Amino acid sequence: MADTPEQQLAKSRAQLVKLDAAMASGVLTVEGADNTGRVTYRSYAEMRQARADLVRRIADMEASAGGTVARRTRQVVMTGRSGW
Incomplete structure (x- = not known):
């Protein structure tokens, strides 16, 4: 039985x-998203x-599903004025 695009996206997010x-803990072995392999x-x-x-x-799956495309910025510039 083939997974729907929503199921594939959910599995990919779980895998992420x-x-x-694993990256935060320093372990180099990761269990599969559906616990079928390592x-x-x-x-x-x-x-x-x-x-x-x-x-x-x-991101490609989300874009093909018709969702909005998330864009990331590399730099954020903030300007402000002091009350003086």
Whole structure:
């Protein structure tokens, strides 16, 4: 039985959460999103690359589902005026 796009997106998001938790703890082995398998990375840099690929796939799935496309900025500039 094939997963619907919403189910695939939910699984990908769950996988991202597990990958983020593993990266924060320093563990190089991550359990699969549906607990069917494990992935062992060779280095933290490889985990970062896998995370970037996963985030890009999630963004593509959201865009194809007709949702809004999230855009990220690299720099935020704030200006203000003092009361003096």
